[in-house]
Amino acid sequence: MASLTGVNKSLIIFAALVIVLAGIKSASAIIIPFILAAFIAIICSPLIKFFARYRIPKGIAVIFVVLIIVGLGVSLGGLVGQSVNDFSQQLPQFKVKLKEEFVWLVDIASQYNILINKDQILSMFDPGKMVDVATNMLTGLGGVMANMFLIILTVVFMLFEGPSLNHKIHSALNDPDKKMKQINRFLDSINSYLAIKTLVSLGTGILAASLLWFLDVDYFVLWGVLAFMFNYIPNIGSIIAAVPAVLLALITQGPLVAGLVGAGYLVINTVMGNIVEPKFLGKGLGLSTLVVFLSLIFWGWLLGSVGMLLSVPLTMIVKIGLEASDEGRWVATLLGTGEELTEN
Numbered sequence: 001m002a003s004l005t006g007v008n009k010s011l012i013i014f015a016a017l018v019i020v021l022a023g024i025k026s027a028s029a030i031i032i033p034f035i036l037a038a039f040i041a042i043i044c045s046p047l048i049k050f051f052a053r054y055r056i057p058k059g060i061a062v063i064f065v066v067l068i069i070v071g072l073g074v075s076l077g078g079l080v081g082q083s084v085n086d087f088s089q090q091l092p093q094f095k096v097k098l099k100e101e102f103v104w105l106v107d108i109a110s111q112y113n114i115l116i117n118k119d120q121i122l123s124m125f126d127p128g129k130m131v132d133v134a135t136n137m138l139t140g141l142g143g144v145m146a147n148m149f150l151i152i153l154t155v156v157f158m159l160f161e162g163p164s165l166n167h168k169i170h171s172a173l174n175d176p177d178k179k180m181k182q183i184n185r186f187l188d189s190i191n192s193y194l195a196i197k198t199l200v201s202l203g204t205g206i207l208a209a210s211l212l213w214f215l216d217v218d219y220f221v222l223w224g225v226l227a228f229m230f231n232y233i234p235n236i237g238s239i240i241a242a243v244p245a246v247l248l249a250l251i252t253q254g255p256l257v258a259g260l261v262g263a264g265y266l267v268i269n270t271v272m273g274n275i276v277e278p279k280f281l282g283k284g285l286g287l288s289t290l291v292v293f294l295s296l297i298f299w300g301w302l303l304g305s306v307g308m309l310l311s312v313p314l315t316m317i318v319k320i321g322l323e324a325s326d327e328g329r330w331v332a333t334l335l336g337t338g339e340e341l342t343e344n
Contacts, residue, residue: 204268236292236296
């Protein structure tokens with residue numbers, strides 16, 4: 001009887017989860033700007049705390065932070081938008097050249113008795129599709145950012161309501177002595193994770209853009225922004241971000257420059273992802289590679305391009321929330337890398 005009750009409870013939870021996910025997908029046009037605003041507000045909250053240390057009024061601090069966001073967004077959006085338009089116009093020509101380079105590589109391989117059917121390979125593998133993945137995600141994000149006024153307005157209200165939100169949550173709990181610590185740990189972990197991840201991603205984007213500028217690769221600002229955004233997706237994101245730049249260098253400047261671009265991306269992502277980020281972020285918030293890939297598919301299906309870019313931060317929030325709960329800690333363990341188990 002007890003097992004039957006447990007099964008019924010599991011079925012009810014699963015049904016409720018399906019209903020919630022269906023509601024989120026149906027209301028994605030409203031939820032996506034809200035999620036972006038929440039992430040921007042969380043990332044900007046350390047700046048508000050920094051200004052508070054110097055007794056700067058909160059209203060002035062929020063206005064100053066919003067002006068920084070708008071200034072960076074407008075200036076960077078103009079540059080990236082122009083680059084996306086120019087690149088999209090030349091994309092058909094780039095695809096033709098890319099296929100020619102691919103055929104050239106097949107011909108070189110045939111000289112070494114490596115026989116490959118050109119037509120069959122090109123029908124199964126279109127190199128231009130890899131470029132489309134990155135540009136389509138940027139275009140989808142640009143469509144969401146058309147609601148910039150709504151996002152900025154939501155960020156302003158969130159920054160004002162941030163400190164009082166903790167007190168509201170605590171006062172709403174029936175068992176504050178036990179759950180206050182869990183709530184505080186949950187919020188602090190999210191703030192530290194997003195702040196550190198954003199700084200590391202920003203450094204990755206700047207280094208990638210500088211590398212491409214030094215090698216005279218076209219649209220280096222666009223690829224730097226792409227490296228910044230895709231760095232939120234570990235392992236997979238760095239590969240996706242590097243592919244367009246490497247392919248563009250291949251068809252415009254030849255294999256040597258393309259090789260240098262690929263090697264530069266490898267060094268940047270190795271240093272930033274394996275040395276800098278673990279030093280500040282630690283290993284306690286890791287996700288397994290399989291979970292990263294599945295979260296990319298799941299959040300992309302649920303929230304589109306924005307969901308794919310924010311798939312790992314969203315999954316991290318779920319993992320941190322499960323770790324703060326005794327009932328959900330086992331699920332958080334399944335989502336993790338398993339390093340904490342081997343250490344114990």
